[in-house]
Amino acid sequence: MMYVVGVDAGGTTTRARALAADGTVLGTGRAGGANPNSHPPAQAAAAVAEAVAAATAGLDRAGLRACVVGMAGAGKLTDPAVADIFRRTWREGGFGDVARVVSDAEAAFASATAEPDGTVLVAGTGSIAGRIRKRRMVSVAGGYGWLLGDEGSGFWIGREAVRATLDALSRGTALGTLATSVLAQAGIDPDEPRAFHRLITAANGEPPVRLARFAPLVSAAVDDDPEAERIVEQAAGLLTRTALTARDVDESTPVVLVGSVLAEDSPVGIRVRTRLSGLDVLGSSDGVLGAAWLAAVEAFGEHALHPKGVL
Amino acid sequence: MMYVVGVDAGGTTTRARALAADGTVLGTGRAGGANPNSHPPAQAAAAVAEAVAAATAGLDRAGLRACVVGMAGAGKLTDPAVADIFRRTWREGGFGDVARVVSDAEAAFASATAEPDGTVLVAGTGSIAGRIRKRRMVSVAGGYGWLLGDEGSGFWIGREAVRATLDALSRGTALGTLATSVLAQAGIDPDEPRAFHRLITAANGEPPVRLARFAPLVSAAVDDDPEAERIVEQAAGLLTRTALTARDVDESTPVVLVGSVLAEDSPVGIRVRTRLSGLDVLGSSDGVLGAAWLAAVEAFGEHALHPKGVL
Incomplete structure (x- = not known):
């Protein structure tokens, strides 16, 4: 039997799924994190191999036609030494010849739509937009990381929350809902x-990206506190601009939104959808499905069943 | 003979100067850095004591009427444990009873004007504005540090230079003067x-504040590259806003500009002066003179000779 494997290699967990040509799930696997920016490359490569081995246990490896690995931090593989470690580990695992790495954003785009072209906008702790052509990210907008960018991301929103709280403390005026909850979260008596x-x-006192821990307080305060509303509006504006930078002016392809900041019911997610309301805006589904579908398209052609049921 | 001592305690050098009531310089001293944020408190306190000892060598300690120490990172002394180390070290040095710490910004304000009230705007690696009343900084605007603020500072300008370069590389268009020099500074082949x-x-790959190393490239490119011009204009706007936040709407007191970014002939310094042209804008002089004058006012009264010759 012919089958394919999709892998979602994330910062803390790696998941794999084996699919038959008709979409039947033949097996699943799970292992530790495999982001080569936060794990040693050998460990990241081994985690992917472990998840693939679990998903294909009992299957004949001769039937494996394609394996697509959607990976957070995939850019690290532009380093030849890192790429070599992955190649060797996966050859030893018996799937190196059919494996291909795509970015987590490409897998997320593919999880939401069968269209080959469009835009993916990601906002979790960081933010980035990608221009997708034939299901590959051919260029990006943003994605500079927390020190140089990440506008509208969880890091950025959390930092704005702290800045707004410092502004309020400087002015010496009564603290609003947001400032009060920021100080409570930091364990500081406002008086x-x-x-x-x-x-x-x-x-x-903590790694800068941990400022993202204050971001949920902004969402929670958005109906009560004009400062939270201002931050959410600004984040939505910055993320929308980042997405549009990755598009042609007259482009009518779908926009796929990825990450907790852009969730369908989140304040920023709602506002970005409003700003992009003339376009086909979709939420991403599970990255492992996107990776598996990309593998299916590679092995079985454009008409492989899309995990969302789109032909 | 009665005399006073002024100290400028900086990150890399501490300087002291002893002045007689008529302004005569009786002695000078020098020691290592004394910023308690970048040195252990005991070492910082000892550096000040060493500089004071050198400036007062041969003078009768009974004549010492006041000692004002202008200190970068003076806020650290709000920590009682740190303050205690300074107090003990300076008592042992024989000037603890007459010593008083002021911020480097207060010393800089006093170095420029004999007026008791006004605004001090500082922009070096970081940025902050202070509201000065009776020669004390009674509140600040900005000063949140590089992670949370420092708008318009050398850090901020350098970061904008890198961001603009990344934008240009993303667009794939020809690189301007600024982007070319940023890549050269970073040792990266633009092709x-x-x-x-x-x-x-x-x-x-370096401590974040080291982004300030790219700031001089913006000044150098300002006449050739619209991106550099945009960054300089934005920095001037942010710094002006920070200064005005520390002032009453109808305030007519002087504004004292401090730091390399605000130098009289620097692009940002020129633009800030233009934006504040209705006000009395002064450049700061040497912080050690400001500290010595504050000590003289304390010991000899409001009519002590100002180091700039103002009565």
């Missing part, structure tokens, strides 16, 4: 005279 | 395909 300095110290 | 990723890696 103590050193609250301003303690908040700066708390924010600088 | 290599991985230039975009290598610049992100280079920026993240």
Whole structure:
């Protein structure tokens, strides 16, 4: 029997799924994180091999026609030394010859639509938009990382929440819902005279991306606090601009939204959908489905069954 | 003979100056850095004591009427444990009873004007504005540090230079003067395909504040490259807004500009002066003179000779 494997290789978990040509799930597998930016390359490559082995246990490897690995941090494989470690590990695992790495954003795009062209907009801790042509990301907008960009991301929203709280403490006016919850989250008594300095110290006392921990407080305060509303509006505007930068002016292809910040019922997600309302805006589905479908298209052609049921 | 001492305690050097009541310089001293944010408190306190000892060598300590220490990172002394280390070290040095710490911004304000009230705007690697009343900074605007703010600072300008370069590399259009010099500074060949990723890696490979190393490239490119002009204009706008946030709407007191970004002949310094042209805008002089003058006012009264010759 011919089959394909899709893999979603993330920061904390790697999942694999084996699919027959008719879409039947033949097996699933799971292993630890495989983002080569946060794990040693050998460990990341081995986690993918472990998940693939589990998903294909009991299947004849001769039937494996394609394996697509959607990977967070896939850009790291432009480093030849890193790519070599992956290639060798996967050859030893018996799937190196049919394996192909795509970015997690490409897998997410494919999870949402059978269309080959469009835009993917990702906003989790970081943010990036990709121009998709023939299911590959041919260029990006944003994606500079927290130090240089990530506008509208969870990091950015969390940082704005802390900045707004420092502004309020500087002014000495009564604190709103957002500032109050930011100080509570940081474990700081709003009435103590050193609250301003303690908040700066708390924010600088953890890795910068951990500022994203304050982002949910902005969503929670959006109906009560004009400061939260301002941050959410600004994030939606920045993310929309990032998405449009990755598109031609008259492009009518779908836009696929990915990540917690852009969830369908989140304040930023709702506002981005409103701003893009003339376009076909879709939420991403599970990345492992997108990767499996990309593998199916590769092995069985354009008319492979899309995981969302689209032909 | 009665005299006073002023100290400028900076990140890399500490300087002290002893002044007689008539402004005569009685002695000078120098020691290593004394910023308690970048040095252990005991070492910072000892550096100040060493500089004071050198400036007062041969003078009768009974004549010392006041000692004002202008200190970068003075906010650290709101920590009682740190303050205690300074107090003990300076008592042992024989000037603890007459010593008083002010911020480097307060010393800089006093170095420029004999007026008791006004605004100080600082832009070096970081940025902050202070509202000065009776020569003390009674509140600040900005000063959140590089992670949360520092708008218009050398860090901010350098980061914008890198971002603009990444934008240009993303667009794939011809690189302007600024982008070309940023890549040269980072040691990256503009024609290599991985230039975009290598610049992100280079920026993240050093402490974030080191992004300030790209700021001079913006000044250098300002006449040739609209991107550099845009960054300089934006920095000037942000710094002006920070300064005005620290002022009352109808305030007519002086504004003292401090730091390399605001130098009289720098592109940002010129633009900030233009934006504030209705006000009395002054450049700061040497912080050690400001500290010495604050000490003289404390010991000899409001009519002590100002180091710039103002009564």
